Amino acid sequence: MNVGDERSISYWMHESPVIDAPPLATDETCDVVVIGSGIAGLSTAYELSRFGRSVIVIDRGGIGNGMTARTTAHLATELDDFYSELIRVRGEDEARLYHDSQVAAVNRIEAICRDEGIDADFARLDGYLFPAEDSHKAELEEEYQACKTIGVDVDWADRAPVPGIDTGMALRFPNQGRFHPTKYLKGLANAILARGGRIYADTVHVSDQETDEGVEITTEAGPVIRAGAAVFCTNSPTNDKVAIHAKQTPDRTYVVAGPVPKGSVPDALVWDTYEAYHYVRIQPLGETEDLLIVGGADHRSGEAHDMDQRLDSLESWTRERYPSFTRATYRWSGQVMETMDFMPFSGRNPGSRNIYVHTGDSGMGITNGVAGSLTIMPLIIGEDSRFGPVLDPGRKSFTSTSSIGEFIREQAGSAKNYMEHITGGEIASADELEPGQGGLMRKGLSKIAVYKDETGAVVQRSAVCTHLGCIVHWNGFEKCWDCPCHGSQFAPDGQVLNGPAVQPLAEVEE
Numbered sequence: 001m002n003v004g005d006e007r008s009i010s011y012w013m014h015e016s017p018v019i020d021a022p023p024l025a026t027d028e029t030c031d032v033v034v035i036g037s038g039i040a041g042l043s044t045a046y047e048l049s050r051f052g053r054s055v056i057v058i059d060r061g062g063i064g065n066g067m068t069a070r071t072t073a074h075l076a077t078e079l080d081d082f083y084s085e086l087i088r089v090r091g092e093d094e095a096r097l098y099h100d101s102q103v104a105a106v107n108r109i110e111a112i113c114r115d116e117g118i119d120a121d122f123a124r125l126d127g128y129l130f131p132a133e134d135s136h137k138a139e140l141e142e143e144y145q146a147c148k149t150i151g152v153d154v155d156w157a158d159r160a161p162v163p164g165i166d167t168g169m170a171l172r173f174p175n176q177g178r179f180h181p182t183k184y185l186k187g188l189a190n191a192i193l194a195r196g197g198r199i200y201a202d203t204v205h206v207s208d209q210e211t212d213e214g215v216e217i218t219t220e221a222g223p224v225i226r227a228g229a230a231v232f233c234t235n236s237p238t239n240d241k242v243a244i245h246a247k248q249t250p251d252r253t254y255v256v257a258g259p260v261p262k263g264s265v266p267d268a269l270v271w272d273t274y275e276a277y278h279y280v281r282i283q284p285l286g287e288t289e290d291l292l293i294v295g296g297a298d299h300r301s302g303e304a305h306d307m308d309q310r311l312d313s314l315e316s317w318t319r320e321r322y323p324s325f326t327r328a329t330y331r332w333s334g335q336v337m338e339t340m341d342f343m344p345f346s347g348r349n350p351g352s353r354n355i356y357v358h359t360g361d362s363g364m365g366i367t368n369g370v371a372g373s374l375t376i377m378p379l380i381i382g383e384d385s386r387f388g389p390v391l392d393p394g395r396k397s398f399t400s401t402s403s404i405g406e407f408i409r410e411q412a413g414s415a416k417n418y419m420e421h422i423t424g425g426e427i428a429s430a431d432e433l434e435p436g437q438g439g440l441m442r443k444g445l446s447k448i449a450v451y452k453d454e455t456g457a458v459v460q461r462s463a464v465c466t467h468l469g470c471i472v473h474w475n476g477f478e479k480c481w482d483c484p485c486h487g488s489q490f491a492p493d494g495q496v497l498n499g500p501a502v503q504p505l506a507e508v509e510e
C-alpha cells in the first residue's frame with residue numbers, strides 16, 4: 001500500500017501503477033538498491049543502469065503510484081519560492097547553481113524522452129508569473145532583478161495568458177516544459193528493465209544497516225537486499241529518524257481539473273504570487289478538448305478540516321479566470337515537503353558511507369527529483385557531482401536570521417502537536433462519527449484514532465505516529481490519517497501509506 005490507495009484519483013493515475021511488478025520473494029544482491037519508484041527513484045535507477053550498474057528498485061506500493069502520480073508536472077526552472085528569497089538565504093552563487101540544476105533537469109527529461117522513445121507528451125512552453133494582487137507588483141520587480149542577477153532567462157509580458165482577467169504585467173520565463181508524469185515513469189521503468197534492472201512492487205523497506213561491503217536493506221516480508229549502496233527516494237525519508245526531518249515540513253496541496261475546448265486556454269505554465277500560490281497548465285486530451293489543471297489551496301498537513309471548501313474555492317477561482325472551464329471532472333490532493341532554504345536534499349545521507357537520500361522537493365519535486373538523480377549518480381560512481389555541494393543533505397540550512405525565524409514558526413507546529421498528547425479528544429465515542437468518518441478520542445492516558453467504515457464497523461488504533469510520536473489527524477477528503485510533523489500518512493486501519501513511518505499505528509483494545 002501507498003498513497004495511491006488514498007481516496008482521490010488523479011488524471012495521471014489512469015496510467016499507474018506504471019508497470020506490473022512482483023514483490024521481492026528471496027534475498028538478492030546488486031550494486032545499488034533504490035527505495036521508492038517515483039520520479040526521484042526511477043530517474044536515479046535509470047542513470048545508474050545506463051552507467052552499467054546493476055540496480056534493484058523496490059516500492060511499498062504499485063510502481064510509480066506515489067506522489068508523482070498526484071503531481072501537476074510543471075517542468076519549471078523558475079523557483080516557486082522565488083530566486084530573490086533564495087539569494088537572501090544562500091547567496092548568488094548557490095542560487096545560480098540551483099537554477100542550473102533545474103535547467104539540467106528539464107533538458108535531461110527532454111533528452112531521455114528522445115533517446116528512449118518515450119511518448120510522454122513532453123512540450124516546451126513559456127511560464128508566466130503574475131501578481132495576484134496589485135500590492136504584489138513590487139515582489140515581481142524584485143524577482144525580475146534577482147533573476148537577471150543570476151542569469152535566469154526572463155522578460156516582461158504585458159499580461160499572463162489568463163483569458164478571463166487582465167493580470168497586468170507578468171514575468172515570462174521561456175523554455176519551460178510540461179509532460180505526462182506517469183507515461184514518463186512507465187518509459188523509465190521499461191528502460192531500466194531493458195538494461196537488466198530489477199523492479200519489485202509491494203516490497204516495504206523496514207530497516208537498513210551499513211556493512212563492510214555496503215548496505216543491507218531488510219524488507220517487511222523478510223527478504224534482504226545486499227548492495228554496494230542504497231538510495232532512499234521515499235519522498236519523506238524512511239531511513240532517517242531526525243537529521244533531515246528536522247529541516248523540512250509537510251504541506252497538503254489540492255488540484256481541480258476539467259475539460260475545456262481546445263485552444264480556449266493557451267498552452268503555458270501560469271502561477272500567481274500568493275504564498276499558497278495557484279498553478280495552472282493544460283494537458284492535451286484529443287482533437288477537440290484539453291484538460292485544464294489548476295492547483296493551490298495548500299496548508300500544513302493535518303491542520304485543516306475544510307478540504308471540500310478549499311476545492312470549491314479553487315474551482316471558483318478557476319471559473320473566474322478561465323471562463324471555458326465549466327466543471328471539474330477530477331479533484332485530488334497530495335503532499336509536498338518544504339525545506340527551510342527552498343532547495344531539496346540530494347546526496348550522501350548525513351553520517352552514512354553508502355546510503356544516499358533525495359527529499360525536500362517543495363512544489364518543484366519533478367525537476368528536483370531529476371536534478372537529484374543527476375547529483376547522486378556521480379557521487380555513487382565516484383565522479384564529481386556538480387550540484388552535490390549545493391544540494392548536500394548535511395548542509396547547514398540556517399544562513400540568515402529570516403530563514404531561522406520562518407523555520408522556527410513552522411517547527412512550532414510540531415511542538416504544538418506534542419501537546420496534543422494531553423489534550424481532550426474530538427469525540428467522546430464512536431457513536432458521534434458518521435459512516436466513512438474518523439476522529440480522535442481520549443481513552444485514559446491515550447489518544448485513539450477512531451474510524452467508522454461505510455458499514456458502521458469501527459476500527460480503533462493508537463493515534464501516536466510510529467515515526468516520532470506526534471498525534472495523527474483525520475483527513476476527511478483522502479480518508480486517511482495525516483501526521484503534521486514529518487509527513488507520514490496511514491490508512492483508516494492504521495496501515496502505512498507514506499513515510500517516514502514504516503510501522504502501522506498500534507492496535508488498541510476496543
Ligand SMILES: Cc1cc2nc3c(=O)[nH]c(=O)nc-3n(C[C@H](O)[C@H](O)[C@H](O)COP(=O)(O)OP(=O)(O)OC[C@H]3O[C@@H](n4cnc5c(N)ncnc54)[C@H](O)[C@@H]3O)c2cc1C
Nearest residue numbers: 002036038039040060066067068071074205334364365366
Ligand atoms: C498536487 C501536487 C502538485 C505538484 N506539482 C508539481 C509541479 O507542477 N512541478 C513539480 O516539479 N513538482 C510538483 N509537485 C511535487 C512533485 O510532484 C513531487 O515532489 C514528486 O513527484 C515527488 O517524487 P518522489 O519520487 O520524491 O516521491 P514519490 O513519487 O512519492 O515516490 C516515493 C515512493 O517511495 C515509496 N515508499 C515510501 N516508503 C517506502 C518504504 N518504506 N519502502 C519502499 N517504498 C517506499 C512510495 O510508495 C512512493 O512510490 C507537486 C506535488 C503535488 C502533490
Ligand code: FES
Nearest residue numbers: 465467468483486
Ligand atoms: S511523521 Fe514524524 S512523528 Fe509522524
